[in-house]
Amino acid sequence: MQDAIALAIENNLGLETDRYGPLLAATSLERAQAGGPVRGVPSASAQVSSVNAGVGVNGSSQSAGLGGGGGGRGGGGGGNAAIQQVGAITPNLDPVLQSTTTQGHLTQPQANTVLSQTNALIQQVRTTNTTLQLGLISGGVVQYRNYEQSLRENAPSNILNPAVGPHMDLAFRHSLLQGFGVKLNDRGIRIAKINTGASQEQFRSQLLNLVANVLNSYWDLVSASDELKAIAAGAIPRVELSRAAAEVATRRQDLVVSQANLRQRENALKEMLVRTPDAAVEAAEILTLDRIEIPEADDLPGLRQLVATAMAKRPDVAVAKLRDQTAEMSLTGTENPLLPSVQVTGQTFNRGVAGTPQVSSGGSPNPYFVGGYGTALGQIFRRNFPNYSAGVSLSVPLGNRTAQGDYGIDQLQFRQSQLSGQRDTNAIVVDISARMSALRQARARHAAAVNTRTLQEQLLAADRQKFSSGMATFNDIIRDQRALVAAQISEVNALAAYAHARVSLDQTLGETLERNNVTLEEGLSGRVGRESKAPEVVVGKE
Numbered sequence: 001m002q003d004a005i006a007l008a009i010e011n012n013l014g015l016e017t018d019r020y021g022p023l024l025a026a027t028s029l030e031r032a033q034a035g036g037p038v039r040g041v042p043s044a045s046a047q048v049s050s051v052n053a054g055v056g057v058n059g060s061s062q063s064a065g066l067g068g069g070g071g072g073r074g075g076g077g078g079g080n081a082a083i084q085q086v087g088a089i090t091p092n093l094d095p096v097l098q099s100t101t102t103q104g105h106l107t108q109p110q111a112n113t114v115l116s117q118t119n120a121l122i123q124q125v126r127t128t129n130t131t132l133q134l135g136l137i138s139g140g141v142v143q144y145r146n147y148e149q150s151l152r153e154n155a156p157s158n159i160l161n162p163a164v165g166p167h168m169d170l171a172f173r174h175s176l177l178q179g180f181g182v183k184l185n186d187r188g189i190r191i192a193k194i195n196t197g198a199s200q201e202q203f204r205s206q207l208l209n210l211v212a213n214v215l216n217s218y219w220d221l222v223s224a225s226d227e228l229k230a231i232a233a234g235a236i237p238r239v240e241l242s243r244a245a246a247e248v249a250t251r252r253q254d255l256v257v258s259q260a261n262l263r264q265r266e267n268a269l270k271e272m273l274v275r276t277p278d279a280a281v282e283a284a285e286i287l288t289l290d291r292i293e294i295p296e297a298d299d300l301p302g303l304r305q306l307v308a309t310a311m312a313k314r315p316d317v318a319v320a321k322l323r324d325q326t327a328e329m330s331l332t333g334t335e336n337p338l339l340p341s342v343q344v345t346g347q348t349f350n351r352g353v354a355g356t357p358q359v360s361s362g363g364s365p366n367p368y369f370v371g372g373y374g375t376a377l378g379q380i381f382r383r384n385f386p387n388y389s390a391g392v393s394l395s396v397p398l399g400n401r402t403a404q405g406d407y408g409i410d411q412l413q414f415r416q417s418q419l420s421g422q423r424d425t426n427a428i429v430v431d432i433s434a435r436m437s438a439l440r441q442a443r444a445r446h447a448a449a450v451n452t453r454t455l456q457e458q459l460l461a462a463d464r465q466k467f468s469s470g471m472a473t474f475n476d477i478i479r480d481q482r483a484l485v486a487a488q489i490s491e492v493n494a495l496a497a498y499a500h501a502r503v504s505l506d507q508t509l510g511e512t513l514e515r516n517n518v519t520l521e522e523g524l525s526g527r528v529g530r531e532s533k534a535p536e537v538v539v540g541k542e
Contacts (some may be wrong), residue, residue, distance in 0.1 A: 085332025091135025
């Protein structure tokens with residue numbers, strides 16, 4: 001039997017498929033630890049950005065408020081998403097590094113030549129924009145931005161040409177009500193951690209069911225083999241065949257049916273033990289070395305203690321408890337959107353400008369701005385031109401029926417789940433009571449079958465003595481032998497019924513694996529380290 005269990009753990013394709021469950025849960029945990037929306041929901045987070053101004057003709061226009069330069073928070077409208085996430089979305093907790101370099105050659109007609117002093121402004125522009133953004137588990141975003149612009153143009157009015165205009169930004173955005181809090185934003189991580197444990201419990205349940213099925217199939221094969229032996233042992237001797245020709249056909253039919261039943265039981269067990277059966281495996285015969293044994297007493301504890309054992313060991317009970325925990329954690333995500341949205345933003349950036357003096361401009365630049373990129377970078381680090389900004393945004397949805405509806409749905413489903421859990425607990429109590437009763441009945445039926453078989457053996461022995469002295473007929477012997485075979489088959493069936501009842505009770509209590517020395521690690525790895533050993537043979541028994 002231990003060999004059959006080991007083969008099933010190592011080769012069963014159903015269990016091999018189930019092993020992917022814990023792996024998928026571990027991968028989902030890794031994804032959850034990165035934050036962001038759930039899988040399949042597009043991200044709508046915007047980066048904090050700013051625009052550099054003051055370099056070149058167009059930059060001077062923007063600084064003076066004469067041009068339409070974009071500034072402030074970068075964003076952009078997105079299309080309608082097919083998938084939406086209910087509740088607050090955790091910020092992306094993995095740092096994101098982005099760098100964009102643009103090289104351009106631009107020619108712009110100048111209707112007003114006051115600033116450019118040329119009819120066609122020709123520019124060679126190179127910009128490099130590098131950002132590093134990190135989400136905070138408390139519900140905020142921090143971003144560092146390094147921007148560099150290099151500009152060369154044909155405007156005689158430019159005092160610095162070519163020129164560079166770098167600046168560095170540090171921006172911060174955080175939610176205060178809606179979307180605020182570690183408990184809110186790490187709920188996905190906590191749920192994913194619980195799901196990893198739940199996936200192992202689900203696998204343990206599948207492993208437990210497989211072991212129970214192997215045990216039942218093994219004992220079915222044992223009982224089919226014993227039934228075949230009983231029928232074969234009850235065959236009529238050849239010397240008496242002529243006197244019982246009518247009985248021969250019946251016995252032969254019983255033997256063929258029993259042999260077919262044995263082959264069917266073998267095939268059912270092979271299906272669980274073999275990964276890819278071939279012709280050799282299909283033709284092989286399974287020899288069962290373990291026999292069904294009934295102990296002197298079952299020594300079952302009370303119903304209350306058995307229920308406590310089941311609640312502590314059954315994997316489905318553990319999974320149900322973990323699901324309740326994850327459902328309660330998810331309630332935080334739908335409760336938080338009931339609050340108004342308040343966000344604070346802060347930004348500080350330093351800029352610098354440097355370049356080569358242009359003699360044709362007719363002016364002399366401030367020597368402080370004469371130089372290259374290093375000169376402009378020094379201005380930034382010395383904070384010669386600091387900039388600060390801060391803001392608060394408030395959004396209060398009037399009515400907020402969407403968030404109220406989501407919260408109400410989750411609350412009702414959570415209460416419904418709790419009631420279902422109590423109903424399942426009550427069903428476990430009834431199930432254990434029924435399995436205890438079935439085990440006691442199986443023991444009683446076996447005791448009655450043993451007594452019946454013993455009496456039939458005694459009756460056959462007595463009628464054989466009578467037959468030898470002429471006091472009984474051959475038909476009496478045939479009838480007694482037929483009754484003895486039926487009694488032996490009933491005993492075999494009673495043994496099998498007891499074995500199934502014991503397996504069913506262990507399965508209901510969640511003790512199948514430990515009673516058969518199977519560990520969860522063996523099931524997950526698909527390797528059983530125990531050596532195959534034949535059962536010990538007791539002297540005096542076959």
